[in-house]
Amino acid sequence: xxxxxxxxxxxxxxxxxxxxxxxxxxxxxxxxxxxxxxxxxxxxxxxxxxxxxxxxxxxxxxxxxxxxxxxxxxxxxxxxxxxxxxxxxxxxxxxxxxxxxxxxxxxxxxxxxxxxxxxxxxxxxxxxxxxxxxxxxxxxxxxxxxxxxxxxxxxxxxxxxxxxxxxxxxxxxxxxxxxxxxxxxxxxxxxxxxxxxx
Amino acid sequence: xxxxxxxxxxxxxxxxxxxxxxxxxxxxxxxxxxxxxxxxxxxxxxxxxxxxxxxxxxxxxxxxxxxxxxxxxxxxxxxxxxxxxxxxxxxxxxxxxxxxxxxxxxxxxxxxxxxxxxxxxxxxxxxxxxxxxxxxxxxxxxxxxxxxxxxxxxxxxxxxxxxxxxxxxxxxxxxxxxxxxxxxxxxxxxxxxxxxxxxxxxxxxxxxxxxxxxxxxxxxxxxxxxxxxxxxxxxxxxxxxxxxxxxxxxxxxxxxxxxxxxxxxxxxxxxxxxxxxxxxxxxxxxxxxxxxxxxxxxxxxxxxxxxxxxxxxxxxxxxxxxxxxxxxxxxxxxxxxxxxxxxxxxxxxxxxxxxxxxxxxxxxxxxxxxxxxxxxxxxxxxxxxxxxxxxxxxxxxxxxxxxxxxxxxxxxxxxxxxxxxxxxxxxxxxxxxxxxxxxxxxxxxxxxxxxxxxxxxxxxxxxxxxxxxxxxxxxxxxxxxxxxxxxxxxxxxxxxxxxxxxxxxxxxxxxxxxxxxxxxxxxxxxxxxxxxxxxxxxxxxxxxxxxxxxxxxxxxxxxxxxxxxxxxxxxxxxxxxxxxxxxxxxxxxxxxxxxxxxxxxxxxxxxxxxxxxxxxxxxxxxxxxxxxx
Numbered sequence: 140x141x142x143x144x145x146x147x148x149x150x151x152x153x154x155x156x157x158x159x160x161x162x163x164x165x166x167x168x169x170x171x172x173x174x175x176x177x178x179x180x181x182x183x184x185x186x187x188x189x190x191x192x193x194x195x196x197x198x199x200x201x202x203x204x205x206x207x208x209x210x211x212x213x214x215x216x217x218x219x220x221x222x223x224x225x226x227x228x229x230x231x232x233x234x235x236x237x238x239x240x241x242x243x244x245x246x247x248x249x250x251x252x253x254x255x256x257x258x259x260x261x262x263x264x265x266x267x268x269x270x271x272x273x274x275x276x277x278x279x280x281x282x283x284x285x286x287x288x289x290x291x292x293x294x295x296x297x298x299x300x301x302x303x304x305x306x307x308x309x310x311x312x313x314x315x316x317x318x319x320x321x322x323x324x325x326x327x328x329x330x331x332x333x334x335x336x337x
Numbered sequence: 338x339x340x341x342x343x344x345x346x347x348x349x350x351x352x353x354x355x356x357x358x359x360x361x362x363x364x365x366x367x368x369x370x371x372x373x374x375x376x377x378x379x380x381x382x383x384x385x386x387x388x389x390x391x392x393x394x395x396x397x398x399x400x401x402x403x404x405x406x407x408x409x410x411x412x413x414x415x416x417x418x419x420x421x422x423x424x425x426x427x428x429x430x431x432x433x434x435x436x437x438x439x440x441x442x443x444x445x446x447x448x449x450x451x452x453x454x455x456x457x458x459x460x461x462x463x464x465x466x467x468x469x470x471x472x473x474x475x476x477x478x479x480x481x482x483x484x485x486x487x488x489x490x491x492x493x494x495x496x497x498x499x500x501x502x503x504x505x506x507x508x509x510x511x512x513x514x515x516x517x518x519x520x521x522x523x524x525x526x527x528x529x530x531x532x533x534x535x536x537x538x539x540x541x542x543x544x545x546x547x548x549x550x551x552x553x554x555x556x557x558x559x560x561x562x563x564x565x566x567x568x569x570x571x572x573x574x575x576x577x578x579x580x581x582x583x584x585x586x587x588x589x590x591x592x593x594x595x596x597x598x599x600x601x602x603x604x605x606x607x608x609x610x611x612x613x614x615x616x617x618x619x620x621x622x623x624x625x626x627x628x629x630x631x632x633x634x635x636x637x638x639x640x641x642x643x644x645x646x647x648x649x650x651x652x653x654x655x656x657x658x659x660x661x662x663x664x665x666x667x668x669x670x671x672x673x674x675x676x677x678x679x680x681x682x683x684x685x686x687x688x689x690x691x692x693x694x695x696x697x698x699x700x701x702x703x704x705x706x707x708x709x710x711x712x713x714x715x716x717x718x719x720x721x722x723x724x725x726x727x728x729x730x731x732x733x734x735x736x737x738x739x740x741x742x743x744x745x746x747x748x749x750x751x752x753x754x755x756x757x758x759x760x761x762x763x764x765x766x767x768x769x770x771x772x773x774x775x776x777x778x779x780x781x782x783x784x785x786x787x788x789x790x791x792x793x794x795x796x797x798x799x800x801x802x803x804x805x806x807x808x809x810x811x812x813x814x815x816x817x818x819x820x821x822x823x824x825x826x827x828x829x830x831x832x833x834x835x836x837x838x839x840x841x842x843x844x845x846x847x848x849x850x851x852x853x854x855x856x857x858x859x860x861x862x863x864x865x866x867x868x869x870x871x872x873x874x875x876x877x878x879x880x881x882x883x884x885x886x887x888x889x890x891x892x893x894x895x896x897x898x899x900x901x902x903x904x905x906x907x908x909x910x911x912x913x914x915x916x917x918x919x920x921x922x923x924x925x926x927x928x929x930x931x932x933x934x935x936x937x938x939x940x941x942x943x944x945x946x947x948x949x950x951x952x953x954x955x956x957x958x959x960x961x962x963x964x965x966x
Contacts, residue, residue, distance in 0.1 A: 162470040162551045169543040173581040180585035180628065184600075184621050193603070193616045265597035269616035272598045276589070 200256035206249035213242030214323040372472030378458035385450020392441035399434045404852025431831045432501040439504030447637040456569040462890035465554025470547040481537035485530045492526035500527035508601035545573035555956035556909035563913040568643020571671045579632035586625035627678035641778020645731040652728035653720030656914035659712040666705030683754045692751040699749035726800025727785035734777040741770025762822025773811045792896045793876030799868040810858025
């Protein structure tokens with residue numbers, strides 16, 4: 140009865156108003172929130188345990204300083220790649236995204252060297268002391284996320300070489316860039332956190 | 338009216354099919370690896386119901402031990418085998434039973450079975466979306482849950498038994514395989530299962546939040562969302578922020594168990610020999626665990642409260658009292674949920690000052706909870722109440738929520754908790770306020786939305802019998818437990834042979850009474866199971882809107898197809914609670930009826946809203962473009 144009045148409504152005026160944000164990007168942000176919570180759990184656990192006093196001072200492997208720089212540079216190139224894609228500058232896009240990928244791999248390799256540095260100082264994942272175990276947890280689990288980031292990056296890289304990323308099709312590289320910058324920031328947070336809370 | 342709408346929808350359906358060319362999926366894509374939110378919801382529901390019967394059966398077995406310690410249990414040997422030794426329940430197995438009962442009920446029934454079912458089913462239908470934001474992730478979410486279920490179920494059949502350290506799996510008991518049989522492979526499988534479960538909840542939660550924010554139909558502003566959707570939304574936010582922390586706690590536990598680290602272990606002697614682990618802290622695990630564990634309580638409860646809001650308003654034929662206060666109080670509960678976790682740890686030797694901070698924060702939760710209880714009662718007040726089974730279960734929830742919540746004020750007090758911690762008083766409290774209340778919400782939801790799920794009605798009489806047996810049963814089980822708890826009976830104990838003043842003897846009758854009540858309550862659920870499965874196939878055919886409800890899901894055809902609405906998705910013009918509006922011809926006005934169609938019942942500010950209706954209708958193209966691939 141009432142619903143029949145629906146027909147009488149004039150549909151001629153149609154203002155265009157975006158409904159909301161792209162669902163994939165939104166989901167990525169939600170995923171980022173949950174990863175952040177996971178690392179927040181670990182860093183607060185670290186603080187709780189450190190406050191209990193049974194703690195050994197340690198030196199962070201110096202290579203972590205350099206790997207941080209490498210990851211930051213890769214983030215800069217990621218941004219360059221995104222800007223290039225927006226301007227349909229394909230040659231720059233290919234170069235920039237390749238450099239990002241190479242630097243990402245280099246970062247991982249350097250993190251693994253960091254592990255061997257720790258082992259050289261007789262700091263093992265298990266059996267030495269908790270403080271050392273925590274470094275392995277932070278570096279290792281962040282590294283695991285970087286592996287996932289590299290897979291995402293590889294997908295974008297392949298698409299870039301196939302010319303399927305361009306100014307009208309930016310979704311994939313935007314998602315990739317957001318995730319990559321997040322992993323960069325996450326590491327920066329962990330590094331600074333470890334640096335000041337040794 | 339219903340038939341007119343249906344015809345209109347059919348006319349639309351043809352045009353729609355030509356546009357998008359929907360193929361009818363095969364059996365496997367349609368019923369097993371389905372991406373349709375309604376099928377996934379039913380998968381969650383049926384898995385949840387099966388789990389609930391397992392979880393309930395486990396509790397009956399340990400209730401037999403507690404109520405009748407001298408009973409000869411040899412007749413259970415065909416089922417339990419070696420777990421029955423000389424007519425008695427094996428002590429280790431008793432611990433496994435309470436652990437698995439808790440794990441199954443909290444995670445598999447009341448998280449996956451409740452939130453998984455109704456978030457999946459109702460979010461797209463009530464906000465006016467064709468499906469979830471990502472059907473694929475949604476499907477993955479269910480199958481991760483299924484995988485996790487299979488692993489947990491398999492662990493029940495291990496020779497050394499499933500995990501036995503309590504559902505909270507505190508280290509060092511859970512961290513050292515030599516601590517007890519259940520801490521061996523059973524514990525490993527528990528952790529594997531829970532890891533998949535967390536992945537499943539996160540995928541689900543991301544989807545729910547994204548769908549609510551992005552896929553609302555035109556006109557469906559946040560203040561026009563039904564309270565169910567608000568509840569599912571907050572639940573998903575809670576899960577998204579707290580489950581990752583459980584994962585981080587569980588990973589550290591896995592490292593301790595399998596790689597020899599000492600995050601949670603320090604200075605432990607087994608058989609006089611010191612373990613090499615030093616520097617860890619078992620309390621750290623409790624902090625990390627309860628940072629999930631407490632929000633988990635609300636992950637379990639909020640969906641039930643949301644369902645209740647909807648069912649009570651519909652069947653009291655009254656607008657919900659304090660719509661915005663309801664949203665506000667749920668928001669308050671969501672925020673507070675994250676900053677009260679340490680009230681589970683008052684007796685761990687924490688700083689008393691810290692204890693009083695957590696006590697204060699905990700007691701503040703009473704405020705939003707009381708607002709909700711008050712609003713339910715005032716919604717019922719002077720309503721034209723229709724006592725459907727769903728309504729009875731909702732009113733039952735309100736009753737349980739209040740009587741269980743009151744003891745929360747006692748337990749939240751850090752001084753009183755010293756005496757009551759880990760006694761049956763706690764068991765009574767959380768079973769009433771979160772266990773039974775959420776279970777009632779689940780049942781209310783099933784009775785209420787069954788017609789939408791399966792196109793048929795459940796039998797009312799059986800529903801009434803089920804309700805009264807369950808309602809009386811739940812109170813008979815959990816009310817006496819308060820006295821047992823005050824008398825000092827600790828939870829998770831196999832038997833009480835060494836209590837002072839022969840307390841075991843003086844409370845033997847009460848324990849037996851509880852056990853009998855539990856058996857009756859559990860048996861009564863068979864009525865529900867029969868009603869549910871019978872009605873799926875043989876129930877009375879449902880009409881399009883059997884409860885005369887205002888929300889969007891009832892504007893879909895009786896059997897909802899893929900994409901939910903055969904024609905255009907309806908627009909939304911009003912809030913979801915226009916029941917018994919003065920001046921209106923019928924006692925409900927659906928959300929998709931514009932104010933311009935109801936001049937006789939509009940309030941002055943609603944007449945002004947008519948101007949915005951054109952704008953809402955104009956969004957149709959934008960909305961459709963979301964679904965064009």
